[in-house]
Amino acid sequence: MKPFAVTSEPNGHFCDDCAVRGAAVCSSLDAAELREFEHLGRRVHFGSGETVFSEEDITTSFYNVLEGVMRLYKLLPDGRRQIVGFALPGDFLGMNLSGRHNFSADAIGAVNVCQFPKGPFGRFIEGRPQLLRRINELAIRELSQARDHMVLLGRRSADEKVATFLLGWRERLVSLMGLSDMVALPMSRQDIADYLGLTIETVSRTFTKLERLGVIEIIHGGITLLDPARVEAMAAA
């Protein structure tokens, strides 16, 4: 055993082989900065269903998703839920103005995040405009996605919603894991319903309908796209 070995790594040295290194906020940092940066964050694990943070909680940290999927949602006082997005590896969470989170986030399946305390992270950003610019880019990208989702929620039929969701989700998985007609759906039907502004029954019926039409196959934990072109036609309609 080495003289100064420790049982658990003190946060760092992980960035080098971090899977999201190129895609996440970190992509704006050079090698020297990264060395400093990695001491700020620590890896944290969340089990399936665990809540990473809740709406209205005081923001204490920023999060960089490393592995797994999270649901981001808002609740109405009577319990109705709207999922405002799913977070995947590379996504950056915790930006806000009020000092409080404006949505809740919990793990769908096992999740690893890189957690940065707000204070040190804020100080690190000072004098590193390229990191700020990167964060701004991510915010603008999310804003664009949010607007697309508003169109879906306000103006699309149930069939269009489901077809659009399948294609959009596949797109995200493709950019993470490469092209495949298998589309893993780690979230529940209820999650999909709450994302699309539908009920679980309508989502289920629409899946069944797509399967009967022969354009998808429902498999355990996801679907297979048998006829992507037909799904695109349904989404565009």
Added chain:
Amino acid sequence: MKPFAVTSEPNGHFCDDCAVRGAAVCSSLDAAELREFEHLGRRVHFGSGETVFSEEDITTSFYNVLEGVMRLYKLLPDGRRQIVGFALPGDFLGMNLSGRHNFSADAIGAVNVCQFPKGPFGRFIEGRPQLLRRINELAIRELSQARDHMVLLGRRSADEKVATFLLGWRERLVSLMGLSDMVALPMSRQDIADYLGLTIETVSRTFTKLERLGVIEIIHGGITLLDPARVEAMAAA
């Protein structure tokens, strides 16, 4: 003279007496910077219904709204429209990643904007992180509003949508023009419908219903809130 025109103070050529000076991106600049900044932009006027920019247009400029109201919207190929927001004085438009606008914007009534060519503006930002930070703040604020609007579109009833809209719109007018129970509605019923994911008929019926309940009075160019508490109760439900 229109009784409910949404305008800010008359605006000269110089930032010094610009009505949105304190609220807009410019609020992050000191006097010397402002002097340089004002040479970058030019005031441009748009008449009622004119399009300031269209979705998919190459971005050539950023815009700072000085006076008036704009509708920001996306169209589906078959003509369905979703209004993703209304822009008021102080709002900053034109941020994007792709080099193209991701929504269209047109004037509702007369509009004045401060237009900044993309190139010079981008160069001005370089080395002024506080301006970048200000822009980032605006983006994050919009993102938060976008998420709230997703909840409205996906999970609220028609009554709740209309009540929430009236309160939210009033809030924005209050912060521009001070408190009043008169709520100017410069946009058409169709605009409101396309913002709320409803039809014009449903919006009209809901207004009438609120009036019959005695909680609002429909007046020309807007409404009067007779019983704000009841409207809040309808919105929260």
Added chain:
DNA sequence: AGCCGAATTTGATCTGAGTCAATCGGCTGC
């Protein structure tokens, strides 16, 4: 003032998606 076209309101009816209510199927633990 009087006419025209557009926006809004109102009414009648329809329908897509929600609600309510059984199953079904796959896993887990005994």
Added chain:
DNA sequence: GCAGCCGATTGACTCAGATCAAATTCGGCT
């Protein structure tokens, strides 16, 4: 192996909001 559970599916029925169709009101113009 099977009892119990939880998520998903399916079916029957309902209803909020859409659609279709007139009025009605308003603003602009001569």
